[in-house]
Amino acid sequence: MPVKSGGIRSGLEQAQTPAGTTQGLPLNGASKQQGSGAAISFSHVGQYFLLREKSGARAIEALHDVNLEIQKHEFVAIVGPSGCGKTTLLNIAAGLVQQQFGEARVNGAVPQAGQKNVAYMLARDALLPWRTAIRNVEYGLELNGVAKKERRHRAGELLAAVGLSGYENAYRSQLSHGMRQRVALARTFALDSSILLMDEPFGALDSHLKIQLGELLLSLWEQNKRSVMFVTHDLHEAIALADRVIVMRPKPGHIAADIPIPLPRPRNLNSLQVNSEYHELYQHIWSVMGNV
């Protein structure tokens, strides 16, 4: 059982916003006073999993004393080798895994699967194959009872924003990898959730598409800054996109370093490739990753 010590906040439930209303926070100063707490916070989070082997069962410590705060409007990337607990940490924020130790809060509340202020994106597109592109984008709006005309309109705008106008009625089987991931990205943005949880969303794409979709993500994010927790094993991608890079290490999964990325915004991912500061940051973090 996780210890409850959240004080005032632990009693707060998810704010139930009427479906279809915009939840993104305004970009002016007003949001600062309102958002005194972090968007996502982990304190002393620990997690074990049971691993069964031929020789017998043993415990795997997937996360060990993880402390992390992601502020409102902040873009945080989590990097680390496979198996260091990145997905587990993300799933705790998503409410899909209940941590065994410590506390997790999303907008001050205990994470719950299906919370409307959180959008979730995976490495696999997870599009419903029997739905057309536009109906996949509007899936979340439909589940939340948004009227057909309104959600169609919104989904159409988002498809255009990810460069897929003209493909509204294409099924998943008719789209390329990159296009599917664009549709998934549009679906992620459709509900206007204030928090985005992304688990290697571009991990299955080639490097060119990765940069393209990274740019797209940044441009959507610049329009309406959400808090982003972006898991990746690609350090280049992490530095290019994030305000802060969290380095995780395995056995047990823990946070090894927390490095701010002072590159100016808005960023152009193509010109970053020849930016010396970017490469210095890369070398710095790379050495940190190797040393801890």
Next chain:
Amino acid sequence: MSENTMAPVAIDPDAWVRSQLRAASAQRLRHGLSVWVLRLVVIGGALFLWQSLVNARVLDPFVVSSPQAVGAFLLENLGTGKFWTDVQATVLATLIGFVLASIAGVVAAFVLAQSKHLHDVVDPILTFFNSMPRVAFAPLFVVWFGLGITSKIVLAFSLCFFIVLSGALVGLTQVDSDLNTITRQLGANRRQHFVKLVLPNALPSIAASLRLALIYGFLAVVVGEMIGSSSGLGQQIAYYSGVLRMDAVFGILLVLGVLVSAAVALMRAVENYFLRWQ
């Protein structure tokens, strides 16, 4: 204006697309035509061989009949009221058994899909019933339910039900875990989760099991009619076999084959429309 300056080679893209589409549809037509011609050649060749062997007295027409005799039987009988009454009896029993079993099978699968516990309890029992050659129940059902249509419906039901149940169960329980996660994460409630994810996900395997069930439904009814019946094509087959009228047996089998193929083709067409995303 820009078109003129940009295209030094005069290609009208619209005309090019049209010509490509024309070429593709001509190609499709040629392919379809050649497939049909060859198909008719194969069938015609087989019939010709059969007839020639009978004419040459290599095969005994009393045992294997001949295409000519089968044709004559069909010509004589296809127009009669008696024949159509039998067709009707067989088709009706099949359809009733099939439809009832399909509904019951899908509902039962839905119930079992709700609880892994219940599923685990009944799974080996279902496998046991499914592995029994259930047409062997035909005599029993005739004793229990009489010579009329009821015993055939029950037999068809008992075959179709388990086919649909196991097909639907596979479909309803095998949902991709990422689709599950995303659907939950987007805020689906239990009903939406079922209606918008689980059910459409199960449709291809349900459709496949329905097609199989329809074929087995016909099989069950015909066998039932052969064992004991007052009407139906199966009863006709049993009768004509008894009096060694091979032309009639083959003729009726031909009609049954056409009926079942047509029914399956119809189901495929419906399926292709609803599952066009595949």
